[in-house]
Amino acid sequence: MQPNTSPYPDPSGTLTGRVLVVTGAASGIGRAIALTAGAAGARVVVSDVQREGGEATAERVRAAGGEAIFVACDVSRPDEAQALIEAAVARYGRLDVLVNNAGVAGGGKRAHELDIGAWDAVLAVNLRGPFLCAKYALPYLMTSRGAVVNVASTYGLIGAPLSAAYCASKGGLINLTRQLAVDYGPDGVRVNAVCPGYIDTDMGGGRARLDPAERDAAQARREANAARQPLGRQAQPEEVARVVVFLASEAASFMTGSIVTVDGGCTTTFNHG
Known part of the structure; x- marks a missing residue:
């Protein structure tokens, strides 16, 4: 392996x-x-439904001296979730860590206005997807005594406006994390979750589809909301990633069923804004 200059x-x-x-x-x-x-x-x-972006991520890992492959996968489809896990094991001979990060936003309406198909689409990716990937990964993780890290959300811990499907899916993922920790702890498999708060990303590319003025306004609203939390800012994605890697590593060897907020303190206090 090349020296790490990442x-x-x-x-x-x-x-x-x-x-x-x-x-x-x-x-x-x-x-x-x-x-x-x-x-x-x-x-x-590396896995995603977006092939170009996924391939680019794998290339960046390799360019920094690491080893990576890309496998396209829609996690809501059982055949594709199984094929993803089997591809990992076929390439490397084992599986040690599953990070269920794939998610979609979905929102903007109250429950009585929400299209049933939109509800189903959010739950399919955000809750069914992690279940399917875990289902096919766990037999290998029991062999390696590995780990699962689920990327949930602060919206799984609180109620949030116009986000029925998203809140329900992330709340379900949080309790699925706890349940899997109970069932698979005796097999040496640790299962934890992180709950990001305001992170400087464009989930689902929603802002990118706006015209420049709308995009700037959306970003300004997000930054204003983040400014009201104790640390007063949004996080960068790598600040969440470091916690995920910690939970995946032996440094977290006695942690399972833990729900770890990475939220700048936003769930510790009322939002007085």
């Missing part, structure tokens, strides 16, 4: 030699997780 240093322990699958890694938090894990020595299987 701006994503190993934050804790090491993932050297471990095989890590990260879904939703074409951009944002998922890309940062892939880069951070690669810098920590993991062999990274």
Whole structure:
């Protein structure tokens, strides 16, 4: 392996030699997780429905001296979720870490106005997807005594305006995390979740589709909301990624069923804005 010159240093322990699958890694938090894990020595299987972005993430891991492949996957489809896990094991002979990061936003309406298909689409990716990936990964993780890290959200811990499907999906993922920790702890598999708050990403590319004035206004609203939390700012994706890699590593060897907020303190207090 080439010397590590990545701006994503190993934050804790090491993932050297471990095989890590990260879904939703074409951009944002998922890309940062892939880069951070690669810098920590993991062999990274990058996955996303967006082939171009996913391939670019894998190339960035390799350019920084790491090892990575890309596997296209819609996590809501059982056949594709299974094929993703099997591709990782076929390439590297084992699986040590599953990071369920793929997610979609969905929102903007109250429950009685929300289209049923829109509800189903959010739950399919955000809750069914992590279940499917875990279902097919767990037999291998029991062998390696590995780890699952689910990327949930602060919206799984609180109610938020116009976000029925998203809040429900992330709340479900949080309790799925706890439940899997109970069932698979005796097999040496640790299952934890992170709950990001305001992170400087464009989830689903929504802002990118706006005209410049609308995009600037949306960003300004987000920054104003973030400014009201204790740390007073949005986070960068790599700040979440470092926590994910910590949970995946042996530095977190006695943590399972933990729900870790990475939110600048926003869930610790009322938003007085």
